[in-house]
Amino acid sequence: MFLAYKEIMHNKARYLLVVVTFVLISYLVLFLTGLATGLARNNRTAIDALPGNYVLMSKYANKNLLSSVITKDQYDKVSSSDTALLGQMTVVAENPQTDKKLNSNIFGIRLTGALKPPVTAGRMPTKNSEVLADDSVTYYGLHRGDRITLNGSSQKYRIVGYTRDHRFATVPVFYTTLSTFRQIRFGSAQVPNVSAVVSKKKLTDLPKNTQQLTKAGLIENIPGYTAQTSTFGLMIGAMIGITLLIIGIFMYILTIQKVAMYGVMRAQGIRTSAIVTALFWQILILALVGVGIGNGLMIATSFVLPKTMPFYGDPMMMLMITGALVVMSLVGGLFSLRRILHIDPLEAIGGE
Amino acid sequence: MGLVDLKQVTKVYGSGHTAVTALHPTDFSLQAGEFATVIGPSGSGKTTLLTIIGSLQQPSSGQVLINGQDTTNFSEHQRTDLRFNTFGFILQGSNLIPFLTVADQLALVDRFNHHKQHKMSRDSLFTMLGITDLTNQYPSALSGGERQRVAIARALYNDPPIILADEPTASLDTSRALQVTELLATIAHKMDRGVVMITHDTRLLGSVDTVYEMRDGVLTKQDAAGVKKIRAAAI
Ligand SMILES: Nc1ncnc2c1ncn2[C@@H]1O[C@H](COP(=O)(O)OP(=O)(O)O)[C@@H](O)[C@H]1O
Ligand SMILES: [Mg+2]
Numbered sequence: 185m186f187l188a189y190k191e192i193m194h195n196k197a198r199y200l201l202v203v204v205t206f207v208l209i210s211y212l213v214l215f216l217t218g219l220a221t222g223l224a225r226n227n228r229t230a231i232d233a234l235p236g237n238y239v240l241m242s243k244y245a246n247k248n249l250l251s252s253v254i255t256k257d258q259y260d261k262v263s264s265s266d267t268a269l270l271g272q273m274t275v276v277a278e279n280p281q282t283d284k285k286l287n288s289n290i291f292g293i294r295l296t297g298a299l300k301p302p303v304t305a306g307r308m309p310t311k312n313s314e315v316l317a318d319d320s321v322t323y324y325g326l327h328r329g330d331r332i333t334l335n336g337s338s339q340k341y342r343i344v345g346y347t348r349d350h351r352f353a354t355v356p357v358f359y360t361t362l363s364t365f366r367q368i369r370f371g372s373a374q375v376p377n378v379s380a381v382v383s384k385k386k387l388t389d390l391p392k393n394t395q396q397l398t399k400a401g402l403i404e405n406i407p408g409y410t411a412q413t414s415t416f417g418l419m420i421g422a423m424i425g426i427t428l429l430i431i432g433i434f435m436y437i438l439t440i441q442k443v444a445m446y447g448v449m450r451a452q453g454i455r456t457s458a459i460v461t462a463l464f465w466q467i468l469i470l471a472l473v474g475v476g477i478g479n480g481l482m483i484a485t486s487f488v489l490p491k492t493m494p495f496y497g498d499p500m501m502m503l504m505i506t507g508a509l510v511v512m513s514l515v516g517g518l519f520s521l522r523r524i525l526h527i528d529p530l531e532a533i534g535g536e
Numbered sequence: 537m538g539l540v541d542l543k544q545v546t547k548v549y550g551s552g553h554t555a556v557t558a559l560h561p562t563d564f565s566l567q568a569g570e571f572a573t574v575i576g577p578s579g580s581g582k583t584t585l586l587t588i589i590g591s592l593q594q595p596s597s598g599q600v601l602i603n604g605q606d607t608t609n610f611s612e613h614q615r616t617d618l619r620f621n622t623f624g625f626i627l628q629g630s631n632l633i634p635f636l637t638v639a640d641q642l643a644l645v646d647r648f649n650h651h652k653q654h655k656m657s658r659d660s661l662f663t664m665l666g667i668t669d670l671t672n673q674y675p676s677a678l679s680g681g682e683r684q685r686v687a688i689a690r691a692l693y694n695d696p697p698i699i700l701a702d703e704p705t706a707s708l709d710t711s712r713a714l715q716v717t718e719l720l721a722t723i724a725h726k727m728d729r730g731v732v733m734i735t736h737d738t739r740l741l742g743s744v745d746t747v748y749e750m751r752d753g754v755l756t757k758q759d760a761a762g763v764k765k766i767r768a769a770a771i
Contacts, residue, residue: 186647194635194674445633451592452690453620454648455613529592529619532627533583533702 187458188465199470202434206474207481209430210509213423214482214497217505220416222496223354227412228403230291230318230352235298236266236384239402243395247405249380250274250353256376258391266384268298271365273379275334277326277358284325289357290315290334292365292378299382301359306345312364312373313339318356319346323491334358334368353406354494424508432516435467439520446524447531459524464517471513475506537604539698539730540566540589545598547584547753558584560753561598566732568697571724573733573741575766576750582734583702585755589732590623590700591615603697620648624691626701631687632675638686639671642693649694661689665719681712688719699723701733705740713740738766 192199240262245252249272259269271292278285293299295308301316306328309316317326321343326332331340341360350357363373370377381387387396397405404410446459479502486497547559558581566572566589574582587593588600591607592615600607602622610618625631632641642658662668665685675683684704691699701720705713717733721743724731733744741747747758747766758766 186644190640191635448627448631449633450616451590451619451625451627453616453618453623454644455616458648530587532625533587533592 185462185465187462188469191462192466192469198438202431202470203474203477205430205434206471206509206513207477209423209427210475210478210506211481213420213427213505213509214478214502215485215495216416216420216423217501218482218486218495218497219493220413220420221498221501222494223416224409224413225349225496226351226354226494227406227409228352230289230350230357231399231403231406233301233350234270234382234399236268236382237399238383238386239397239399240381240383240387240390240394241379241397241402243393245395247395247397247401248407249402249405250407252379253377254379254381254394258394259378259381261389261391262381262383262387264383267387268382269294269362269378270299270380270382271362271369271378272352273365273369274353274355275358275368276336277321277332277334278336279326279330279332280340281331282325286321286324286326287355288321289352289355290365290368291352291357291359292362292369293359295359295361301347301350303345304348306343309344309360312361312367313341314344314360315341315364316345316347316359317343318350318358319348320351320356320491321358322346324356334364337368339367420505424505424512427509428512428516430516431467431471431513432519435463435517436519436523439463439523443523443527444531446527447529447533450527450529451532456525456527459527460521463520463524464514467513467517468510471510475509479506537601538565538567539603540564540732541599541601541604542589542595543599543601545588545595545600547581547588547593548596558753559588559595559755562755564589564748564755566698566730568730569724569728570745571721571731571733571743572746572748573735573744574748574750574755575734575736575738575741577736580750581753581755582750584753585750586700586702586732586734589698590625591618620694622696622698624688624694624696624699626684626687626691626699626704628703628706631690632683634675637672637674638667638678638689641686641690645690645693658693661692665689680707681709681716684708684712684716685719688716688723692723697729699729699731701731703734703736705735705737710739713737718743738769741767 240254241249241252242254273290275288275290276285277288304319328343328346331342333340366375367373390396449459486495489495542562542564544561545559546561549556549558574585576582588595607618636644665688667682667685667689670678670682705716708716717740720731720733723729741763747763749756749758
């Protein structure tokens with residue numbers, strides 16, 4: 185620590201470069217992570233909130249909730265106190281008075297049933313002409329009290345309350361009755377179809393032409409979800425790998441420049457272990473300072489990002505990424521370790 | 537028993553066609569309180585001898601005894617600790633760590649002094665060497681002579697019984713070189729250390745107890761007549 189600190193303080197400019205590298209890399213990785221987390225959450229929070237881990241959908245839907253239709257015959261076969269009906273449809277919501285339009289979903293549910301979301305403001309709908317909205321609709325100019333149309337319906341629906349963090353396929357969800365869902369999806373409230381059956385217990389004896397998925401399976405099959413998360417995952421992983429290389433090579437070059445000095449230290453009887461310890465202390469100090477600043481910048485940035493930006497700074501994720509960057513930079517120190525282990529005290533004499 | 541006893545020590549660098557015999561079978565000994573010097577032309581094997589005494593490398597054959605202990609088969613780890621505790625090195629070029637102040641060069645020794653043995657007081661060392669005002673300077677701000685004096689302070693600080701100096705005066709003018717040599721003589725005579733100094737400057741032999749001459753890897757101890765001859769040759 186003594187050697188590590190003294191050297192950094194004496195060569196501030198040189199080590200500032202390393203710190204700046206850490207700041208930039210960590211800022212970029214944290215930003216990507218925040219975006220990845222935010223986008224993933226926007227796809228899935230409404231599904232995560234479903235009160236059962238099993239979802240029955242039609243077989244031909246190819247695991248895509250958007251295409252699934254379950255008939256009355258099918259859901260009657262599995263209905264129990266552990267199941268709930270869900271109607272999902274992608275819609276455009278519009279406030280005809282302000283011309284504000286918004287891509288969104290409706291989730292048709294039994295308003296007093298298990299799928300009822302928590303109300304964060306206002307109240308639950310009590311009739312077919314009322315909806316509860318994910319509060320992110322306000323970012324797009326729709327508000328409680330507004331009377332909106334869904335897919336250009338002549339019927340208007342009043343937003344009577346908000347819930348929070350209930351989005352599906354990247355857009356907000358409007359919760360409404362199964363009747364409203366049926367009216368919009370099938371043109372008549374009398375068509376008894378739904379999109380899926382949510383069950384707390386694994387269903388046995390599935391009705392014909394149906395397929396059972398777990399919530400995780402459903403989420404993976406949200407169009408674009410897996411491609412998106414794996415792309416982000418790859419980028420973040422690659423950046424963390426690049427950190428190892430950049431910092432490793434950086435420290436290696438600095439080490440090479442110090443071989444003669446290390447030779448002097450070895451000649452004076454300072455153990456290799458002390459030199460190695462100094463190297464890793466140095467990396468740790470530089471990494472913690474750099475990544476710390478990167479985190480600070482990221483937190484500051486998150487306050488000024490527009491709310492419509494799908495950014496979510498999950499502290500656990502940020503901590504993991506930060507930890508991974510620090511660990512990787514220490515691993516990068518192993519490049520230099522080889523060179524240090526081979527330092528010969530005679531190098532102090534050499535070069536005459 | 538001397539501080540240092542070399543018995544039939546040889547050193548061959550490389551092997552086969554490219555083998556260079558830097559040191560032919562050599563006997564050498566050093567007592568406490570003795571100031572020995574090795575003179576000889578460049579490439580004659582002086583540094584090789586010093587590095588073998590100082591446990592910086594191992595001989596090709598022969599025995600190296602330090603304080604009567606045979607160190608020939610010491611591990612790298614044992615030799616590191618031996619260097620730390622037994623030898624103070626003053627090398628020709630850079631002896632100092634560039635990012636440490638003069639005071640910190642010595643503080644570093646404290647950090648690695650696992651045995652907490654008796655040390656010379658830092659302040660008395662600095663006073664003796666006339667570098668009291670330099671404690672907060674970095675090596676880059678020091679003159680060549682100041683640097684060598686700090687290197688001497690660094691070498692003495694851990695209270696080693698043996699001081700090994702490889703051309704410590706090479707980068708100094710004559711008066712500075714004489715001062716450093718006098719200082720090494722004082723260290724040997726007043727502090728009862730064994731000092732070996734390599735030099736090719738024969739004007740510096742005034743306060744030296746023993747003079748060796750190295751030629752093509754052969755070390756010869758000079759008697760009074762020999763020393764006279766060498767000094768005469770220099771004038
Ligand atoms: N590490 C080494 N590898 C190969 N040859 C060396 C090495 N060190 C010294 N030599 C050779 O050994 C001889 C003696 O060198 P050295 O002990 O440095 O002499 P001096 O210090 O008297 O100038 C020279 O011929 C030199 O080239
Ligand atoms: Mg030499």
